[in-house]
Amino acid sequence: MKTLTSCASGSPARLLSVAGYRGSRVVSNHEFCQWIDSSDEWIQQRTGITERRWATPDETVLQMAAAASRDAVQRAGISLDNIDALIVATVSHQQQSPALATALAAALGLSDVPAFDISAACAGFCYLIELARSLVASGAARHVLIAASERLSDMIDITDRSTAFLFGDGAGAAVVAAADTPGISPAVWGTTGTNVAAVGIEPWPDAVAKRQAFPHIVMDGAKVFRWAATEVAAKALEALVAANITVADLGVFIGHQANSRIIDAMLRRLALPDHVAVSRDIRIQGNTSAASIPIAMSAMLEDGSAHCGQLALLVGFGAGLSYATQVVTMP
Numbered sequence: 147m148k149t150l151t152s153c154a155s156g157s158p159a160r161l162l163s164v165a166g167y168r169g170s171r172v173v174s175n176h177e178f179c180q181w182i183d184s185s186d187e188w189i190q191q192r193t194g195i196t197e198r199r200w201a202t203p204d205e206t207v208l209q210m211a212a213a214a215s216r217d218a219v220q221r222a223g224i225s226l227d228n229i230d231a232l233i234v235a236t237v238s239h240q241q242q243s244p245a246l247a248t249a250l251a252a253a254l255g256l257s258d259v260p261a262f263d264i265s266a267a268c269a270g271f272c273y274l275i276e277l278a279r280s281l282v283a284s285g286a287a288r289h290v291l292i293a294a295s296e297r298l299s300d301m302i303d304i305t306d307r308s309t310a311f312l313f314g315d316g317a318g319a320a321v322v323a324a325a326d327t328p329g330i331s332p333a334v335w336g337t338t339g340t341n342v343a344a345v346g347i348e349p350w351p352d353a354v355a356k357r358q359a360f361p362h363i364v365m366d367g368a369k370v371f372r373w374a375a376t377e378v379a380a381k382a383l384e385a386l387v388a389a390n391i392t393v394a395d396l397g398v399f400i401g402h403q404a405n406s407r408i409i410d411a412m413l414r415r416l417a418l419p420d421h422v423a424v425s426r427d428i429r430i431q432g433n434t435s436a437a438s439i440p441i442a443m444s445a446m447l448e449d450g451s452a453h454c455g456q457l458a459l460l461v462g463f464g465a466g467l468s469y470a471t472q473v474v475t476m477p
């Protein structure tokens with residue numbers, strides 16, 4: 147099995163663990179179609195989604211992030227005392243300040259560690275991995291806890307048939323640690339500099355003016371689809387070059403779980419061999435933005451479709467338009 151060679155400067159880093167948390171309410175397409183003019187058949191054909199997971203009122207972004215984080219630390223075989231930094235990705239934390247990461251640190255009993263949020267939407271988890279890898283590479287940290295948590299069911303106009311049925315709730319977390327050999331390649335990451343508003347969340351003042359409880363997700367679905375299937379897929383090919391591997395070396399592909407047809411288009415563009423296990427977690431989870439990749443990764447390890455030590459290509463993309471893609475060794 148191919149391993150990542152020395153593909154970045156500084157101390158090598160790897161994922162020690164990953165964990166996922168799914169909102170506990172299952173919302174089927176049939177249930178959803180009471181709110182929009184659609185059908186189970188249309189949603190399945192156009193997106194691959196059969197059901198999505200939504201959080202109950204008790205499953206806040208904090209509670210879900212804490213549950214995933216505790217599991218990730220436990221699976222890493224370390225204690226919370228070992229954590230040197232905590233970084234959280236979210237677009238659905240309902241408070242501008244303080245950061246969700248500070249509340250998560252308090253909930254976990256962490257003190258005197260840097261704890262801060264990033265906002266990179268559905269690219270968030272891949273951004274977190276790159277940030278954590280960089281902290282380890284620079285020597286600033288040996289163990290970094292990264293977490294992503296989203297309650298997108300709060301942020302949808304449930305009657306909007308062009309967006310509402312896509313989204314779900316959940317969290318994921320991982321521990322990135324110093325290692326003897328590299329287990330994370332340098333990310334190919336960035337923003338396009340165009341189509342900034344193709345997908346995002348409307349401004350709070352607009353939501354207040356419309357007397358909504360929360361701002362809603364708005365997007366030009368076709369535009370996002372085309373960009374992801376072509377330009378982001380090309381970035382994923384660059385990530386393989388940056389990792390000094392080819393598609394033949396991969397064991398796993400985990401794209402952001404936005405639409406099964408986007409995943410299909412990426413597979414065609416990347417020409418992945420048949421032996422590569424591909425996550426289709428969107429089928430039962432919906433799109434959970436930054437949380438989608440760690441939830442999918444954890445599920446593949448749990449159901450045996452992926453194994454520790456395999457090389458996985460991760461591809462995150464979303465609002466901004468932001469993307470990040472890298473190769474990791476499965477924890």
Ligand SMILES: CC(C)(COP(=O)(O)OP(=O)(O)OC[C@H]1O[C@@H](n2cnc3c(N)ncnc32)[C@H](O)[C@@H]1OP(=O)(O)O)[C@@H](O)C(=O)NCCC(=O)NCCS
Nearest residue numbers: 183184185188192268307308367368370371404405463464
């Ligand atoms: C939203 C998305 C599923 C729409 O699928 P699509 O195949 O592009 O569908 P279109 O918008 O072109 O609509 C096709 C037809 O289906 C209809 N339609 C749209 N939504 C529908 C729904 N929920 N149920 C039934 N029909 C629907 C349209 O009215 C249109 O009908 P027409 O051909 O008679 O005009 C798809 O564009 C998508 O997933 N885009 C990416 C979005 C995304 O990932 N966003 C987050 C990024 S992080």
